[in-house]
Amino acid sequence: MPYIEGFVAAVPTANKEAYRKHAQEAGAYFKKLGATRLVECWGDDVPKGVLTDFYKATQAKDDETPVFSWVEYPDRATRDAANKKMSEDTSTANMEMPFDGKRMFWGGFEQIVNE
Numbered sequence: 525m526p527y528i529e530g531f532v533a534a535v536p537t538a539n540k541e542a543y544r545k546h547a548q549e550a551g552a553y554f555k556k557l558g559a560t561r562l563v564e565c566w567g568d569d570v571p572k573g574v575l576t577d578f579y580k581a582t583q584a585k586d587d588e589t590p591v592f593s594w595v596e597y598p599d600r601a602t603r604d605a606a607n608k609k610m611s612e613d614t615s616t617a618n619m620e621m622p623f624d625g626k627r628m629f630w631g632g633f634e635q636i637v638n639e
Contacts, residue, residue, distance in 0.1 A: 525635040526560065527600040529607075531593045533628035534584035540566060542622035543591065553616075554595050557606035561596040582627045591623075603632060 535543045544564070551562035567590040570578050578590035597603040610616065 525638055527597045527603050528633045528635060529595045529597070529603055529630060530633060531591075531595075531628060531630040532578060532582060533591050533623050533625070534579070534582035534588040535566075535591050535623040536585075537587055537589045539622040540589070546622050547593070554606065557609055558602040559595045559597050559606065562593065563596075564591065564593040566591055581629065584627075588623075600632065600634070 543566075547562070547564040551559075551564075554562055567578065570590050572579055578584070578592070582588075582590060584590055595603075597606065
């Protein structure tokens with residue numbers, strides 16, 4: 525089964541279009557590194573929880589919207605190689621992101637069900 529790297533971030537709501545454009549460019553970049561798919565989702569019906577939620581996890585401000593995205597790779601080895609290439613790519617060092625990347629979190633996931 526494919527390997528998934530998931531991301532959650534808070535994006536200033538006013539930057540929705542800039543984020544969409546940034547995500548499209550990122551998708552092309554990830555695909556050059558072996559990804560098969562990138563999915564970006566803009567928060568639309570995201571409830572605030574009592575103990576935890578997307579807002580708390582990203583320390584979202586009142587004028588920010590949570591986003592949830594994932595990159596699909598054929599396997600973990602391809603994802604690990606892509607992450608290594610990204611960390612060595614100096615051309616992305618000064619890349620301007622339309623959100624605070626310090627409050628983004630991510631992780632790799634092995635699929636156990638894919639219906």
